[in-house]
Amino acid sequence: MSAEPTETHDVPWAMQLVVYRDRGRLAREVDVAEAAARAVVMLLGDERSAPGGPWHEAVRTWRDVQIRKLVRRADGKRWEDVQALPGVTVAQKAPTTAADEHGTAAVRAFVPAPVQPLPKQLHKLQVSGTQFPAVGASATQNAVVTVEVAPGLGISSGKLAAQCGHAAQLAWEAMPETVRERWRVDDYRVRVEFPSREEWGGVQRPVTVTDAGLTELDGPTDTTRAWWVEPA
Template sequence: MQLVVRRDRHVPTREIDVAEGAARAVVALLADERSLPGGPWHEDVAHWSDERIRKLVRRADGKRWDDVQDLDGVTITQPGPVGYAAAAVRAFVPAPVTPLPKALDKLQVSGTQFETSGQSLVADALVTIEVSPLVAMTSGKLAAQCGHAAQLAWLAMGPNDRERWRDDGFRIRVERPDQKSWRTTERPVSVVDSGFTEFDGPTETTRATW
């Protein structure tokens, strides 16, 4: 699954807002009626879900951001605080890494980094994603890992919780617990990255609870 984050060259966007927007976009696509059995996206989503649920995060600005809106997917805008741009993220219907549509293929993957200051603005969200304090990640990697955690939470939920989350706009709060809390607390969802990028081997990156 490709994720594209809008970058504003003039106004900064916070990393935590990008992570929350990415997580929401992933779940919104999975829950979209077009992804359900009988929908035009279902076969691609089901095939991807049965294999390795890899996600790649790219960035775009200006016309390049406008161009990718024509490709099948779901865009979520996550508000930021005063002085920062909102985080807009589009999740695309899963497809092979190659060949990609030109509008996606020319967007950069590596070095995706956003402003790291501040905490989440989200209060009383049904789902909380916790980020490991033991590892460092780029903003792009963090967005992908939060997307993984949100997806696994959606798959693990019962129908009542899913409906409540849908009614709440799939809002998510991303938090960074301290090392003691991380080491001593278990959550229903744990994401272990395979270690193909940024990490030297399998590494737990995020957890989700609701």
């Protein structure tokens, strides 16, 4: 299942994601990736995105065209400023063992829109070079959905967040309604894992994201995949 169908609009559409960056206590990369995945699905599952809701047409257009996601970073007043734009914010604390050194991961997902023109609060934010410490494994336990990252990608934390958001979205769209409801009740928690090459090649998953290779990657590349726990 690919995340990037052929684009047909003159101006591309995207879901913008903004990651909070506390320069003094950077969040862990894995926590940022999980928060981003949760924010994407939380926006999709929001009642405002449902038929009749104020976000529905924008979400529908974006899903029909290309589920592109762009990750930006903000701190201080710029982070506060973007909270006024339509979207949802997810905050995820670092595990207790890392809390002294690493801060809370926070990501806001915005209602999809054309990439030009952007609101000034988003336009001024940096896209490239978003990097967080790649230390430690996920602390999320018993999540309904697990996102696995292909080994050896060498991508930035921002790109990783976008790819995990793609995988979570495709899982949300593909899973049975009973699983989706269970995930909603669990606040769309996601566990992000980094399997070895042997583990990645040794099993199939219901959802795989193939990135088109427009940024950071050289050509179409399988980047992430997702699976979920079926009800007992």
